[in-house]
Amino acid sequence: MALLKALQRLFTVEKGNPALVQAQLRAFSKQIPLLYVILLANTAFVSATHYSLAPFFLTVELPSCFALLAIARLIGWWRMRHVKPSADDAASRLNSTVYLSAALGLAFMVWGLSLYPYGNVYTQSHVVFYMALTMIACVFCLMHLRAAAFVLALIVMVPFVVFFGLQGEVVLAAIAANMALVTGVMLFILSTHYSDFALMVAQRDNLETVNRETQRLSDANRKLAHHDSLTGLPNRRSFIAQAEARVNTIKAGGGAGFALGIVDLDGFKAVNDLYGHATGDALLIEASRRMAQIAGPSIVFARLGGDEFGILAAQDVDLAGFGRTLCEVLRQPYELDDVTAEVTSSCGFAEFGADCSTTSELFEHADYALYQAKDKAGGQTVVFSAIHRDNLRRVHEIDQALRNADLDHELALVYQPVFNTHSRVVVAVEALARWRSATLGSIGPAQFIAAAEKSSLINRVTLVLLRKLLNDLRMWPEHATASFNLSARTLASPDSMVQLLGLIQRSGINPARIEFEVTETALMIDFDAALRSLHMLRNMGSRIALDDFGTGYSSLSHVHQLPLDKIKIDRKFIGDMTKSAKAASVVKTVIDLCDNLGVVCVAEGVETEEQARLLESKGCSLAQGFYFGKPMPARDVLAAQQTGLARIRHAG
Ligand code: C2E
Ligand code: CA
Ligand code: CA
DSSP states (O other): OHHHHHHHHHTSOOTTOHHHHHHHHHHHHHHHHHHHHHHHHHHHHHHHHHTTTSOHIIIIIHHHHHHHHHHHHHHHHHHGGGOOOOHHHHHHHHHHHHHHHHHHHHHHHHHHHHHTTSSOHHHHHHHHHHHHHHHHHHHHHTTTOHHHHHHHHHHHHHHHHHHHHTSSOHHHHHHHHHHHHHHHHHHHHHHHHHHHHHHHHHHHHHHHHHHHHHHHHHHHHHHHHHBOTTTOSBOHHHHHHHHHHHHHHHHTTOSOOEEEEEEEEETHHHHHHHHOHHHHHHHHHHHHHHHHHHHOTTEEEEEEETTEEEEEEETTSOHHHHHHHHHHHHHSOEEETTEEEOOEEEEEEEESSTTOSSHHHHHHHHHHHHHHHHHSSSSOEEEOOHHHHHHHHHHHHHHHHHHHSOHHHHEEEEEEEEEETTTOOEEEEEEEEEEEETTTEEEOHHHHHHHHHHSTHHHHHHHHHHHHHHHHHHHSOTTOOEEEEOOHHHHHOHHHHHHHHHHHHHHTOOGGGEEEEEEHHHHHHTHHHHHHHHHHHHHHTOEEEEEEETSSOOOHHHHHHSOOSEEEEOHHHHHHHTTOHHHHHHHHHHHHHHHHHTOEEEEOOOOSHHHHHHHHHHTOOEEOSTTTBOOEEHHHHHHHHHHTOSOBOOOO
8 A cells, every 4th residue: 555655656746845846847947948859859860760761641740740749838838937836836837747748758659669660670770769768868857857757757668668578579679678677777766866856855945944934033033122012112222322323423523413312201100000010001102102193204212111211303303392292292191991091201301412422421411301300390301401511510520529438437427306396305316417528528418319329339328327327326325216318229229228237236226216217209219129128127126207208209009008107298398388278288188197097297397486386286296397406416416315405506
């Protein structure tokens, strides 16, 4: 059965292998002219030698018909030479070639044998020669189409061997045997060659498939490397590369000026936390769609990461105007599946020009402008200006000086007392950092803490200050407590937290004497990490106060999750409290919130007796501010605590 199948395969076109049939057709097409030329030429020679011996019909008419047929076929092939047939077409053309080979083989064989009886021994040998050689040549030309070669060989060879083998002539029988042998060997070699050819085609086809897949993957990779997969916008890497290319062109003396912008969505984090990441993603996609709508030819948008987007704007763009349009577009409500979300955005622009010479400087300027935009109410655009440049230089100066500072000697702590609004006695103190730089003189904490926060210096600063606090606490009575401000970076870094806890434990000071103040904004940077840090501090026995309450963007839902002991109302509200009903109601709301949560409420920045009285009447038991006491050196704290003086006024 298997043998029969194998035999059948020898005589059929392998339709199921498209690559092979196409390759066969290609290879075979090149040999077709040779096949017909040999066939026609050999036939013409035999006709010529038999012209005077055999009937006209056999020597001229019949061969002419064959010739016409062959020429027609040849023209047909010639016409099709540039057409790339489908696999099915190729298979059917090969199939018809197999049938035609059988038909032509039969026709020429019968013609040859019918000429044999005419003439003498020479012409007869010519016929034998003609049949054998023409068949071998044609089989040779058909070597890429095994089925046709086998069919032709057998159709010509079997009658040939039978005919000459039975002539009763030993020489002819020997020739027949020779021919059978040669044909057998030839078919065997042809079969091997054909298998190699099929293997080569399969390998080439395989290689092409692999190449195509490699190309597809590399295209996909290239797209991934340059595009943000969520929004389809260029990604950070591509954005920086584009900005760099523009900078380089300008530096080389060509190209027009441009501006770099950074847009940040305010309130996006809350959407993500409240509705989940899928909704957050949908919002980002919609935001980028809106950006694309207003982009125009002079603007390129990119997603830099998270809720931050980059802009490259041509020189002629009115940056402030475009920023306004952009913020307005992004401010429109987002209809997402089953929720409607709203976010605002801030936008900072910096122009490439006299103030900067590198892409990273340009980036820094845009980032600074964005920071300024965020500092104002959300939904603002700021373009980097000369004033910003001077401020930024100052930040760099501070950063440099801080890096080279002898922190142990140059940093100090002062303490601002916290009073009971009713009894007016000091109940605690808040430690505030001071820096007297050897090169820059006194720098306020708002400035140098911000500079240190930008680099990892903040963790060193925190540890130096904490060591000083622990030393001071050691000098004070056991019941004296102090609060200590923790920066966002320290709170988010498990390493720094471990160092900080270790320092307290080694000092032998009771951790319950320390209260850590954290701001809402610091918590929001990495809420989960911050929450873990707060629990570590709480577990150790320390207390936690939420500082500057009311200025951050955190939602009330977060406050419930925090392990808090105290909330400090930001001094902005206390300052406005007596002038604005809105500020007064915020203060009242926070006092009530503290009541509900069971945490202590502290008012910051109390500057007048009126404010102090109002706070007392609203139920706020603790207050801090210049009216009660300015920050003072450690040596004065003891006296303040002992005497409980209501109005110690020291310079900070
Ligand atoms: P803060 O934690 O809100 O500290 C209170 C700030 O308000 C202090 O400014 C204090 O001097 C000032 N202040 C107190 N009472 C009044 C008042 O009645 N009126 C006005 N106008 N201001 C008042 P300071 O010392 O310049 O500190 C500024 C900020 O720097 C602090 O704000 C805190 O966020 C940060 N900071 C200070 N020390 C440290 C520290 O050791 N570590 C960290 N991470 N941050 C610190
Ligand atoms: Ca504070
Ligand atoms: Ca504060």
